[in-house]
Amino acid sequence: MKKILFSTILALAATGTMTLTTSCEDQLDIEQKGVIPTENFYKTDADAEAALVAAYEGFMCNVMGRNHDGGGPGIYTPLKLIVNECGDDVLAAGANSGDNTFGIMLNQFYYDAEAEVPKFMYTGLYLSVYTCNLVLDHFADATTAVQKRCAAEARVLRAYDYFLLANLWGTPPLVTHVLDASAQPFNCDKDPENPMNHQQLIEWIAQECENAANDLDERKSKDDKDGAVKVTKGFAYALAGKAYLFAGQYDKAKTALKKVIDSGKYDLVPGEQYADNFHIEGDANEEKVFEVNFEYNAGKTDWSGMIQRSSWMETNYWDWRADHFVASPNKVYCGGVDGWGGLGVPQWFGDEFYKNDGDSYRLKATLKHIDDAVYHMSYGKDEIDNMTDEQKKTSDKIGINDPLQGLYGNSTWLAFKQIMRASDTEGKKYGDNIRLNNYLVMRYAEVLLNYAEACLQTGDQAEAKKYINMIQKRAGSKTISETVDMDVLKKEKSYELWLEGCRWFDIMRWNDTKAIDRLTKAGTVVPHLFDKVFRAPKADDQNIFWEHGSEANSRFYTTNTPETNFKVGFKEGKHEFFPYPQTVLDKNPNLEQNPGW
Structure with missing residues (x-):
């Protein structure tokens, strides 16, 4: 399959007139036809497109874990590790107990405040926030449709960064502008100007997505592949709905998620094509709400x-x-x-x-x-x-x-x-x-299951059953539920979205005692x-x-x-959130460590 190009990247390739500074600066594949002073940049639609490309590249390099900052666990894609290895439905394996410590310390809960995977994830997310803020600082008040769209795409990318930050660290600093190098931001709940607790941060994420939606492109159709590899209205509402679900705002979650369903731009692939969702044959198919497109420049070298x-x-x-x-x-x-x-x-x-x-x-x-x-x-x-x-x-x-x-x-x-x-x-x-093959961020099956959960939480079992059954029938499952409740929903979600970064967050927000009991025994x-x-x-x-x-x-x-050589197992009051990296705390006295660390 020919790889799909971001429309914004195509625009940049046509101009190639800027120097970009990001954490992945040496990896950008943007042809430099000239350099212009910064004060003369951030003026035109083409400038907005170019700045947005840097935001996508920052998202790709830093959030997706592409060997950023010169090596380390980036080669093992920290995001996949950190959002999956803590779940009760996986085991970190390897050659033996001394192998794969990156994953095993997460899976058995013996990491500390300088564990490399969480440290790379934390710094990577803020590097991505930085590239998004560059766009928003210069184009948030734009007047042209192109500039508004670019700002809106960066805004939703930043909201996704914060969805991860909030669920991994609880109340991380909320940074909505490019900061001076000497800045020392507070945990968002300790911010002296605009304090925001964990739930309020989750609600802010949802509102950011909804506020951005009007300026975003809508996917043209189920066959629009370009519309699956960039931020669109569909992804904005899908993320807003997911965030409202996490905040316990179930009516709002239903409204946002139903907009994705009613758009008619997405569908479940047939059951016999289910496996293609996770391989190159399924890139940008009708089920993809948003995925990261890895390869878009034919001039890219290998190393x-x-x-x-x-x-x-x-x-x-x-x-x-x-x-x-x-x-x-x-x-x-x-x-x-x-x-x-x-x-x-x-x-x-x-x-x-x-x-x-x-x-x-x-x-x-x-x-x-x-x-x-x-x-x-x-x-x-x-x-x-x-x-x-x-x-x-x-x-x-x-x-x-x-x-x-x-x-x-x-x-x-x-x-x-x-x-x-x-x-x-x-x-x-x-x-x-x-x-x-592209890195999957969200597919339509998750939208349907999130919507079904919001329906269950608001007493609409009939509507929830409709979409849970839809998932079961497409799966080819021998179980087609006659009645549905949260237990059915939890099981279906664990099967359908296994290893897609959902289970750990769900266990924590549900306070799922059965799953947590398994986690307390992890590694024993x-x-x-x-x-x-x-x-x-x-x-x-x-x-x-x-x-x-x-x-x-x-x-x-x-x-x-x-396994008696480690202090293993999930500890309530400690492992719900990761510790802030010690190296970050050492540089910022305003940042308070999470409980238990």
Whole structure:
């Protein structure tokens, strides 16, 4: 699929007349045809378009975690880690307990105020806020339609930054203008001029989106791909509705979200195309409300451009642990990259999902049972692919051959949604570990589920059932609910939006006691998935779980290992929000640390 261009970027490419200063300055692919003094800039429509491009680039580099500031955990895309690894429905995995500390410290709650992923996320978000403020400081009072649109797009991007900041840090400084380097802003609830508590900050985010909406373009149709990769009215109202939902303003959430539904510009893709939502084949399809377009300049080089901007090494992080298999069962599927196995699935979640959905489109796109992975994926080798299932059950040419760790942090369900397809590299354009499909921020399925929740919270079960059933039927789920309540909604949302950055925030805002109880036990035991062909169970193995109930008819099994070397587990009154980075606190005495830290 040909990558889609932002209309604003096209405008900039036509002018190329400015020097931009952002956190990703050395990575911008803007051709410089000349430099003009700053005082002569920020005047015209073209200037507004150019400044907006810098805001999108700042959003892409810093919020999406594209190796900003010269390395570190940016290569593992901190946003995906920080909004997913704290949930109860994932396990941080890897080679062993000493591997993947970036993810495991989040998943088991032993991070501190200088943990790199939260630090990179916090600074990255404010760098994105800065690039948005550059646009808004100069064009918020603009009079032309183009300048108003550019300001509105930057305004909603900034609102999304603050949606993340608010839900990750509680009451972060609200910075709505470019600050002097010496500025020392307060937590927003301690601001002496305009104090704003957490809920008020969430409501401010919603209002910002609604206030910007009139000046934004509307997606032209369900087929308008350009309208899926920039901020539009649809995304503004979708984010406003989500923020109102988080603020408990359910009537307002319904109104905003219904505008997206009634626009007719979005739709659920057919069930057989569900998996495409997470791969290049689904870029900018009818279900995408907003996603970040990675590649838009044919002149981009690999190391100086796409490797820094795109999801370089993210693929290695999230793909299955290749060196713990005799032959990696996803090698052909993903096009050759070797994974490091950074993500696992709790047994309870996979079992619950399967019990609810059966062999649905949604389940097959999200998780893969170890049998299905080892026996039914192509290896690209006739001697393996031509075996019968019975032969494969005892063959030593396939399987998990690590007798010490097996697959650390894995149950009998493997995470599949995040696995790269070979096509995602566009023919290995920049290498076999650089996926070029767009970064999904919000899709229509989330809009429908958020709307259904707002309906439930306002007593409109019939309307909620309509949209929950719509999600279930598209999923191909064997469960089509006759009645709906918040428990049904929570389950559907956990299946539909797994690993899309929703679960952790939802657990916290719902104060979901069942999920929180799981989190308090996070890391106390960690599963290892073993293969009896290469490792028979040992006498001191704990809690052996055979995939099909008994050793006689199972090849794979899990056993738990206590993790006693860390102070693990979620602590109420502390882990609801992340600590402000110590390096930031050291520079700003006006910033107060979050409780418990």
